[in-house]
Amino acid sequence: MNYEKIKVEFVKEVEELLSRKREEIQRLSGLEQVTVKLFHLDNFQQFVKQLNIKINRIIDENNLVFESQEDGDKFSTFMKPTFEKFYKEYTEISK
DSSP, rough: OOOHHHHHHHHHHHHHHHHHHHHHHHHHHHHHHHHHHHHHHTHHHHHHHHHHHHHHHHHHHOOOOOOHHHHHHHHHHHHHHHHHHHHHHHHHOOO
């Protein structure tokens, strides 16, 4: 299975999600905006869960089966920088 295909689909979905979050925050001002930013940061673990659900769904939809722990580890290593990038982007939305 082509890991790059899965990554591209995942990136597209997460970028759309982050874009919606940014727009939601930008539409607000003053105390409302501050409150939403704090709520946003408090929900980081929820964001992590959303990413895990998305990647698992995409893996399933593409019928990717890891034949061994090593295969799963290779995929995780391949995707790790992408996840880290999105974690950083998520926290930066609140700045």
